Amino acid sequence: MNTAHKPRLSICDTTLRDGNHAVAHQLAHTDIRAYAKAAELAGADVVEVGHGNGLGASSIQVGLAALSDAEMLNAAKAELRRARLGVLSIPGFASVERHLKPALDCGADEVRVGAHCTEADVTRQQITMLRAMEVTVKGMLLMSHMASAEKLLEQAKLMQAYGAHAVILMDSAGAYTPADVHEKVSTLAENLDIEIGFHAHNNLGLSVMNSLTAIKAGATIIDVTARGFGAGAGNTPLELLAANLHVEEIGSEIQLFEALDAADLAEERFVKHVPTNDSITIASGIAGVFSGFAAPVRSASERFQVDPRKILLELGRRRVVAGQEDTIIEVAMSLAAGDQMQADPM
Structure with a gap:
């Protein structure tokens, strides 16, 4: 990407999607509305909402959600003004007619289409269709620690060719080190014409450092959750990233005190156990x-x-x-x- 025209940093708050893992997908209607409003005030660019595994994933195998996709999306959309409503679609869980189009009808502003890091080809149908519909669509490479920088670039180029506006590397296992982040993010940033994002997990206690490393390596999209609320050891905490952006004077729409308030609200309402490393x-x-x-x-x-x-x-x-x-x-x-x-x- 031409660094002379590098977009400003965009923050995607996935508390109401990835965080759903931490409560067995049982976030309530009132919780979603309250947190969506708080994330809006905190300056999140995108608020991603849904079952932890995305659209259409509610099932006995991976967990039955307390609410339908439509109920979750409508609850969040009612509180969003500036922030965009985002959803995750993983082919296999989500289909175009049964899940994607109804989500768009509920007001979803952008879709991230995810696939295992070596299987980007399965995203072709959904990405091309969404792009043709003029919907903002981003590719997401899951479990990206399992592939080399060169392989990830090959897969990301496929997503770019399908029409994705961005590609996000997902550290689904929390296995990345800062050196891994720098190598893989910079490889994509230097060789693609679209934006690069990074989604960290905190299994090795490196989510904040890895997110900051990703920014310095060229990522312009970073995922967060309040209090790190998410699967396993959790994600990059919104409040800690906000604090570090403030200290390092990295520009974004995130408002420090409002981000701290959003994290406090999440802990008071639905974060039963703040994610930790065991x-x-x-x-x-x-x-x-x-x-x-x-x-x-x-x-x-x-x-x-x-x-x-x-x-x-x-x-x-x-x-x-x-x-x-x-x-x-x-x-x-x-x-x-x-x-x-x-x-x-x-």
């Missing part, structure tokens, strides 16, 4: 396993009496990704059987 989320980051696996791994660990860290490391060895939740049970059962054989040798 042995499971740290092991998840080391293993490079999707942050949303933390809860089902804990459940499987208790059910089969297996160390959850062993489950995560095996999932990482198998390179399991979101959508393969059934593998967690398989791995836990296999490890339990192995432990039993060691305990009771023939």
